[in-house]
Amino acid sequence: MENKVTYDVRGSQTNLKRQLSFNQEGFIHMVFYRGLIIVSMISFLVFLLSFWFAWMSQAIGYLILIIWILFIPQVFSFLKGISMIGSKGLEFGHLNESYASTLKVNHNVLFMYKLVPYITTGIFVFGLGLFIFGVLL
């Protein structure tokens, strides 16, 4: 019997960009998450170093600004997940239409589930504004 020879291109971080054509939101979420991990660790190092080098404490402010921006898609997708679970997949979910329509008849889904991610992310973005104008500047 002939051996099956396969060629596997999985495993590279550059494959993330395959999502760009059909799920931009998911792409941003994934890229920002990876950036956030690196920036978080750098921030803690800078924070530690600022005990010895006072001039570094200013850098923490700018790092927090970057972290805040990188957190926005994470906060949104976390709340989207919560809304999805709370609404049995009817909000932000992709359940098939026939099932979803019968579910809607049998269950009352609160309209709040649709709004919560947007409202909370809005508050978070407002907090970013407060941080920039109230603390950083």
Place this chain on the structure above:
Amino acid sequence: MKESWISLPTIYMPMVGVPILLFAYTLSVLAGLHSIDRILLDLSMVGLLVFGVSGFRDVYIKHWKGKRTKLRPAVVLNKENQENAGKADAGARTVKFNVKRFNPDTQRLEESIYNVETDAFSNVLDGLLKIKTKTDPTLSMRYSCRMGICGSCGMVINDKPSLACETNVWENIKDEKITVAPMLGHPLLKDLVTDFDDFFEKHLFVNPYLFRNDLGEKYHPTQQYNQTKEQLDKFLPFSDCIMCGLCLDACPVVNTNQEFIGPQALSQAYRYYADSRDEAGKARLDHIDLLKGVWGCEFAASCSDVCPKGVDPAFAIQLLKTEIIKNDLIKSKESKS
């Protein structure tokens, strides 16, 4: 330590802990509460460290385990086929098909361009079959039912994983052409054909069948396992999976880490966990409480975007995560009492 507890910082620390701490820090600075703003900043930084280390383990360490192979850039090898150009009947239209075929000898995607006569009801699979029968018999693809039930003809059409038999040609023409490529989220075999061995291994990993303790009933059945409407609703949408593999191809985690068992298998894990007839219970949750299991999911929800049957694997995985956390909390309460 259980995987769920190690992974918690990446789920709850960034989404709840650190943002709240940063917000509180900003408010305390604005309110002039100098006694607590320093403490809040310190806590934020410690939270960031915990999140960073946990996330690093989550994203980077698991990816180092996998081998990384890059596909060589695509080349246009075949000259454009003009055979059918200008011969369209009334009501028909000639559409350019750019087919990116994987050549196992050169390990390259080779782009062949074909002109195919189509009508308003033609789907991409019809077009490919016309190419195979009339123009190029060497073109390889996998297909069977031609009506979106068997899940064999999964491929990437205009950069989106789709079923060829369910994608209308005229509705999807982009820049005067249709681009077809194999699913790169699976190992490649030839042309548009991908290997599903790994996919079915992952599917088997979650034990996709009902566990029953009443073995006597299995061999000498005496009753039916009736279910109420509510019991059926819990798992019904997840049982529609046709195993086409589109969700795995779309999943960014599968694309960056072969170890992750993927959205299809996990959605089936939930499908059997939620089934009232199944008696495996919490053992199913423990089985997938792994970094390569539910905790590998980063919730990009691409799997649900491309699922042709509305199974919503991303939703199933979030439900599994919730069930695992609930289960752990109950266990820790019980052990304390």
